[in-house]
Amino acid sequence: xxxxxxxxxxxxxxxxxxxxxxxxxxxxxxxxxxxxxxxxxxxxxxxxxxxxxxxxxxxxxxxxxxxxxxxxxxxxxxxxxxxxxxxxxxxxxxxxxxxxxxxxxxxxxxxxxxxxxxxxxxxxxxxxxxxxxxxxxxxxxxxxxxxxxxx
Numbered sequence: 001x002x003x004x005x006x007x008x009x010x011x012x013x014x015x016x017x018x019x020x021x022x023x024x025x026x027x028x029x030x031x032x033x034x035x036x037x038x039x040x041x042x043x044x045x046x047x048x049x050x051x052x053x054x055x056x057x058x059x060x061x062x063x064x065x066x067x068x069x070x071x072x073x074x075x076x077x078x079x080x081x082x083x084x085x086x087x088x089x090x091x092x093x094x095x096x097x098x099x100x101x102x103x104x105x106x107x108x109x110x111x112x113x114x115x116x117x118x119x120x121x122x123x124x125x126x127x128x129x130x131x132x133x134x135x136x137x138x139x140x141x142x143x144x145x146x147x148x149x150x151x
Contacts, residue, residue: 001100003036003037003039003040003099003100003101004099004100005036005039005097005098005099005100006097006098006099007032007036007094007096007097008096009096009097009098010093010094010095010096010097011093011095011096013096016029016032016093016094017029017032017094018032030071030072030073031071031086031090031094032094032097034070034071034086035047035086035090035091035094035097036097036099037070038055038059038070038086039097039099039101040099040101040102041062041070042055042058042059042062042109043058043101043102043103043104043108043109043112044058044101044103044104045098045099045100045101045102045103046097046098046099047091047094047095047096047097047098048095048096049095052088052091052092052094052095053088054106055091056085056086056087056088056091058109059085059086059091060085061113062085063084063085065113065116065117065120066116066120068083069083069084069085070083070085070086071083071084071085071086
């Protein structure tokens with residue numbers, strides 16, 4: 001199923017959600033694109049006046065569990081990449097965003113988060129056990145091989 005989205009109800013969507021590249025092309029802003037996809041990860045299909053703080057909280061909870069933010073940004077001065085979650089004011093500015101993503105109640109979301117934490121704990125235990133037995137994972141291993149070791 002494709003992810004369908006609508007940004008037409010976002011205040012000032014023409015300027016907030018779009019930016020011009022160095023080539024003069026129009027492209028969706030990184031924040032808007034991230035929030036569209038985040039509706040799937042957060043299991044909230046829209047950002048509203050009523051739920052934008054909960055949406056932001058779920059983003060932060062995901063960042064805590066995964067150890068990384070959803071947006072990758074390049075520092076123009078240093079050319080270094082960093083990741084972060086969208087800030088509360090950025091989420092609030094996108095009130096009106098809607099998608100066809102799935103929804104979870106607060107209770108279902110809490111259960112989902114608990115499962116994510118348990119899965120990550122199991123992955124780390126397997127990695128620790130592997131390292132104790134065989135040493136560090138070979139840096140030449142591809143992603144598939146690494147996943148097989150940790151499966």
